[in-house]
Amino acid sequence: MIEIKELHKSYQMGSNSLHVLKGINFTAKEGELVAIMGSSGSGKSTLLNILGMLDVADSGEYYLDGVPIKDLNETKAAKYRNQFLGFVFQSFNLINYKSALENVALPLYYQKIGRKERQEKAMKYLEQVGLKEWATHLPSELSGGQKQRVAIARAMAAEPKVLLADEPTGALDSTTSYEVMDLIQKINDQGNTILVVTHEEDIAHMCKRIVHLKDGVIVEDKKIKQVRVTQNV
């Protein structure tokens, strides 16, 4: 699903050049749930931004669902993001004057899906995250955990190939963190590919594979035994 080869990225900091990613090779198959770990400055967020087409690599190859991602202009990147990717952010990034339902429907709007279908679909995904009753509420009326679930519903509504989560539990307490991870696990169970950036060990162990980044290179890449939040039957 995701394939990157020899990915390099450096930032210009005044006269110094900061080499953030020093040749990353990484593959993720369909249905994987990968945790990307590393201390701050290890390059994990940069990697996620490049994967999310929010940033461009200096060199290297990137294939998403077999499509080479290169020569991106803004319009093309927007199209790919809409088609391939769903984002979940640490700070939720819901639009604060739109109701939960409208927030979930927003990516569908950019997919040019008709109003009625959009509403139905958005409601379906809100139901999946257990917030059907909260559809008309504004983000300010929701708790942190609920906000993140709305954000996940929004990310899923566009039916992306890959869900990218940047510290999805970073702003939540442990109970709600587990609720959110439970949701992510369930979405993964349905066969969705998910990448989670985190620095919390317990969250990482709820994934199926952990990739450790240090100083811009992958130092460890291992499959693990997934810790389930709730035991499925």
Next chain:
Amino acid sequence: MFDRDTWQEIFHTLKNNKLRTFLTGFSVGWAIFILVMLLASVNGMQNGFTNQFNDDATNSIFIRPGTTSKAYAGFEAGRRIQLKNDDYDYIRKSFPKDIEHISSRYFTSASAHYKGETGSYSLQAVHPDHQIIEKTVILSGRYFNEADQANKAKVAVIGRKVGDDLFKNEDPLGNFVELNGLSFRVIGIFTDEGDDNAERRIYAPISTYQQIYGNTEKVNQIAMTYNSEYDLTKALEFSGRLEDLMKRRLKISPEDQSGLNVWNYAQAFSDISSFSAVLSTISIAVGFLILIAGIVGIGNIMVFTIKERTKEIGVRKALGAKPSQIINLVLLESTFITALSGFIGLTFAWILLSIIGPNFDLPAFSNPSVDLSTVVTATIILIIAGVLAGLIPAVKAANVKPIVALSDK
């Protein structure tokens, strides 16, 4: 661009930022209000001028004699110039192609008497052509004609107020009014929208009056209208020719300004036309400058809005919004605010004008109003203004990097 969802987005944004929307719109609404009021004021002034001039035919020339200020042709300075019937005949015969109508004027006052009522009025003894030169509007009856003039008929055309004063409830037409002791038959009543005294005036044939006052040949003024096909240059050329000829005839130095005054309405009219043209240009310019301030205000607030909404735009982009969609959103928003608030300003100005406008009827200022073309132009300007105001912020918004927008956690 015009789908329901985009508009819903815009309404949503505006509804949730009421104060901001109001402040943004106010500057433009105010600017349009001022622009319309300025244009209406100029229009009112023009109306005022036109009304004043409408009183007389705009292609008229008046010859008024005065007192010479220069010695000339053996005469000393300080000689009073007197026009006579000869002068009238001379002008009429000398310029048959140039003159359409011509009349002498003899001013006097008359003590009028009918049954128990008496009043003193100004009386103008004139030729029948005077009706056209002065644009006298006959309410009932008729003006006197060439036959009355030739027969020296004792007939009079009286102003509406003269009739009201003297005849009360009786119909003056056909009745005889005593003017300075002599009986005149009232053959017409005229109305005049000029000042109050304009309708307290009596017209009578000049031949009749000259005979009554001792077979005099004297006239006070000669008024005429020139060929209405003449443009300004030709009209001025003609009045110049007329002045030269009359000065030679009356033995007045060509340089003498006070001996004879040949006054051409065209000159004054064109002076005032160009004056009000300059005035309206200035007011349009001032209005535009105010409007520019309004546009800059909108642009300013939009830039601020974009900054405030950077994160939201970043989110939208991450969710797959194309730059063109973001530009669209911002442009439509600013155009919508501009157009809406402009319309409110416009409507407000319009309502105000239609309420107070007709009440204004001063000599130099009457019925200020705006016509449809002004409204259409203002609307087009508003839409362009809205696009202009949104342009820079829109491009700024489209250039928002989602990574930057989302990174400020």
